[in-house]
Amino acid sequence: MDPRILGNGSSRKESRTADTAFRLYWGRKAVNVADVYFLPLADMNPEGFERLASRAGRIVPKRGTSLVAVKIHPGEDGNTAFIPPRLIGMMVKALKLPVGRTFLTDTTVLYGGRRMSAPDYHLLAHEHGFTMPDLPPFIVADGLRGTGELKVELPSWCTTRSARLASILGETDAAVVLSHFKGHSLAGFGGALKNLGMGLASRGGKLFQHSSVKPRVRDGRCTGCGTCIESCGSGALTIESGVAVLNTGRCTGCGGCLQRCPSGAIGVNWDMASGEFITRMTEYALAVTLTVKVKFYANFLLNVTPDCDCMKSDGHVLVDDIGVLGSRDPVALDQASLDMVTAAETAEGSPVKCPAGTDKFTALRPQCNGSAALETAERIGMGSRRYRLVEV
Numbered sequence: 001m002d003p004r005i006l007g008n009g010s011s012r013k014e015s016r017t018a019d020t021a022f023r024l025y026w027g028r029k030a031v032n033v034a035d036v037y038f039l040p041l042a043d044m045n046p047e048g049f050e051r052l053a054s055r056a057g058r059i060v061p062k063r064g065t066s067l068v069a070v071k072i073h074p075g076e077d078g079n080t081a082f083i084p085p086r087l088i089g090m091m092v093k094a095l096k097l098p099v100g101r102t103f104l105t106d107t108t109v110l111y112g113g114r115r116m117s118a119p120d121y122h123l124l125a126h127e128h129g130f131t132m133p134d135l136p137p138f139i140v141a142d143g144l145r146g147t148g149e150l151k152v153e154l155p156s157w158c159t160t161r162s163a164r165l166a167s168i169l170g171e172t173d174a175a176v177v178l179s180h181f182k183g184h185s186l187a188g189f190g191g192a193l194k195n196l197g198m199g200l201a202s203r204g205g206k207l208f209q210h211s212s213v214k215p216r217v218r219d220g221r222c223t224g225c226g227t228c229i230e231s232c233g234s235g236a237l238t239i240e241s242g243v244a245v246l247n248t249g250r251c252t253g254c255g256g257c258l259q260r261c262p263s264g265a266i267g268v269n270w271d272m273a274s275g276e277f278i279t280r281m282t283e284y285a286l287a288v289t290l291t292v293k294v295k296f297y298a299n300f301l302l303n304v305t306p307d308c309d310c311m312k313s314d315g316h317v318l319v320d321d322i323g324v325l326g327s328r329d330p331v332a333l334d335q336a337s338l339d340m341v342t343a344a345e346t347a348e349g350s351p352v353k354c355p356a357g358t359d360k361f362t363a364l365r366p367q368c369n370g371s372a373a374l375e376t377a378e379r380i381g382m383g384s385r386r387y388r389l390v391e392v
């Protein structure tokens with residue numbers, strides 16, 4: 001395939017802020033057009049991944065002791081749509097990531113399930129096939145209970161002042177982000193930007209993105225056992241009339257109590273509108289890239305499900321499998337992925353039926369403007385929506 005210049009991005013000349021941000025992020029002048037490499041479905045074998053990796057250039061940091069994180073999503077219990085471990089293995093091998101200094105990683109989650117604490121998440125990842133020695137070890141990025149946190153200041157042109165990221169990023173020298181491209185109930189779709197911004201936030205950071213920061217005690221569930229009181233370092237929880245009461249003035253929104261309650265009585269206020277959620281998520285994505293140098297991104301356009309990998313799969317997909325896209329620019333990568341899914345016919349059994357050329361994610365959830373993440377990411381300097389697509 002000839003290289004093609006595609007995408008909807010604005011000219012860099014239109015925004016001095018974007019150029020400043022771009023310099024901060026990339027350490028060089030802004031580029032107008034980023035390269036995105038496409039490995040078609042039929043070529044997804046070790047040789048194909050080698051060709052894709054060779055276009056990415058040098059991945060391994062120069063220092064012999066450097067540690068490399070590979071951000072993945074091993075799938076919630078009952079989900080089968082996540083990137084298969086054998087493909088993660090092919091990509092890791094093709095990138096020649098250093099054995100013994102590379103690890104797979106993800107963070108714990110806000111809600112119930114098997115990913116609330118590191119031990120259960122390790123077991124689940126093992127059950128889903130993310131096992132040594134075929135793959136690097138899987139290490140949870142935000143501690144045993146999701147409270148391992150690193151605070152990072154954001155540039156002045158972001159609406160978020162500081163981001164609460166997974167603590168492991170503070171000790172990581174370089175990263176590779178491998179994302180399953182699919183739908184998402186709030187973001188519209190999820191790719192590299194969502195994998196960065198939500199996937200590498202601490203529990204407190206996730207709470208900030210999803211909600212008005214403070215959790216709530218659910219009516220009728222609290223037994224008054226007091227476990228949460230001990231877990232709250234801010235003294236924001238007390239027992240009154242036999243049930244826990246949250247003092248929102250004292251609560252810092254750290255999210256530490258969410259995993260502690262044995263009765264599931266402490267929940268998230270899922271009250272964030274899609275637009276604000278997308279802005280916060282994207283600014284968190286910038287915070288991650290300002291903390292650790294992400295050397296390469298790949299989006300797997302396989303099992304393009306309506307929902308994210310935190311949900312159980314029902315076997316329905318929006319489009320048939322397409323292949324893998326790789327780039328050094330997460331914005332161009334997500335734009336190219338969206339464009340490819342848009343260009344495809346809807347699959348048999350898809351929950352939305354629309355002609356090729358229609359944005360399937362918007363057709364599925366008209367209330368979510370997934371492109372807002374791309375617009376925000378370009379404006380704050382993370383990359384370019386204009387790209388050159390090169391088949392490898």
Ligand code: SF4
Pocket residue numbers: 217221222223224225226227228229243244260261262263264265266
């Ligand atoms: S841990 Fe849960 S059940 Fe126990 S007091 Fe706190 S909110 Fe109530």
Ligand code: SF4
Pocket residue numbers: 215231232233234235236237246250251252253254255256257258
């Ligand atoms: S979120 Fe953190 S500060 Fe707020 S009540 Fe829970 S543990 Fe305490």
